[in-house]
Amino acid sequence: MIEVDQLTKRYGPTTAVAGLSFTARPGRVTGFLGPNGAGKTTTLRVLLGLDTASSGTATIGGVPFRSHRRGLRHAGALLDAQQAHPGLTATAHLAALARSNDLPGRRVDDVLAEVGLTPVAHRRVGAYSLGMRQRLGVATALLGDPPVLIFDEPVNGMDPEGVHWARGLFRRLAAEGRTVFLSSHLIGEMAATADDIVVVGRGRLLAAGPVAAITGSGGSLEDVFLRLTSASVDYRAGGA
Template sequence: MIELRSLTRRYGRTTAVDDLTLTVRPGHVTGFLGPNGAGKSTTLRMLLGLTAPTSGTATIGGVRFRDLPRGLRHAGALLDAGDVHGGRSARAHLAALARSNGMGRHRVDEVLGQVGLDDAADRRVGRFSLGMRQRLGIAAALLGDPPVLLFDEPFNGLDPEGVRWLREVFRRLAAEGRTLFVSSHLMGEMEHCADHLVVIGRGRLIADESLAGFAARAGRAEVVVRTPEPASLTTALTAAGATVRPDPDGALAVLGVTAERIGDLALGLRIPLHQLTTRTASLEEAFMELTAADVEYATRESR
């Protein structure tokens, strides 16, 4: 379990992380989201003891990471796939980590197999593609078979097969009861693999809730209607106080009235309906709406 209590980090007059308090629990894939400059990477670095907090605490299993003996047995992390000596082979890199954490070389071979790098194990990392470096970073995170795992942008550079593989890895690890804290800008991937979200903006907590609950908070639920008489139904719905927008595929997107009310109106006017479904906001739509005030660099169109 990960616990942050009043965690704060200031750089001069700039506050990167502002009084952040939250708990990341085992058995879930918790997505860690926020606009650029929100403080996500700084938070992860404080969890791993790479950056000292100005105040507050960041603990893993109730202990600061820097105080854990053989830390990779307690928490594994991928923060920067490029942070590896390019002259070493993948096997040598992992072997050094294993030795310093009291693990045998057999574990190196196991994780190389798990991430699909068996055939590239003795190649120099400097010749690896970004996707291969990502796989090596994931192998390093898994090396100690830890109960807690932290990932920063783990999908970068992976091809579609690799993305699908990593989603399955995350789900399996969560099902085993591990704690997964995953930061990513790829909303589609978070929507597919996360079941809980922590969202921050300008270093402050915006949301700590289920993915479904976060999307529902955006207030963008609408009813999708398909009918052979769209003009007549639009007139009736507008008169009832609804807002109606034609979708590119010919359906009507309706805000302001329930699906039940639309069904009753259509029945009373003898307008046939071919589809009547409620559509909630996507994760990307909810994220853009709920973090709009916390974007550090906004274009004129997004203001």
């Protein structure tokens, strides 16, 4: 389970996240939505121990992620499709992570097969398309077979077949009892994939709950999102 409780993160005079609270539960796909600058990436960075909260907490399985000595066994994440060194092969990248997290070497082949990269496993990552790098990022998240999975814009650069594959994967992972947390700007894809939605704007919670409850009878997630965030965007119609 992911629990964020009164999380606040400041960078000097700027407050990126302001008293944010929500929960993402096992067996559910939870979508994380918000306009640019809403604090989504900051929240994920604090959750994964890459930044330190100014106040409040963000925990995975009831404890901070930094408390887990072998982190990939407890939570897997894709935050940046460019995270693998372009000079390494996919196999070498994953093998290094497996060794550092005390994972069996067979997991490398398992996850490469899971994401469809076995035929190009020994090609240097620098030659991969963005969609292929996204798949490698998903493989990295899956490497430790963790109960919690966090993905930031996981289908960017994927073709329609890749998007369809990713949607099915996320649903299957949740059906296995895992917590799947997706941050994305693709509202239509989120409506087709997520069970629950967390909407933030300017670092604050705007709405949280099951998709059906948030949209209401016959409602559109896009319409609800735009209404909720209308006061949280940094531009006006016709602007850049």
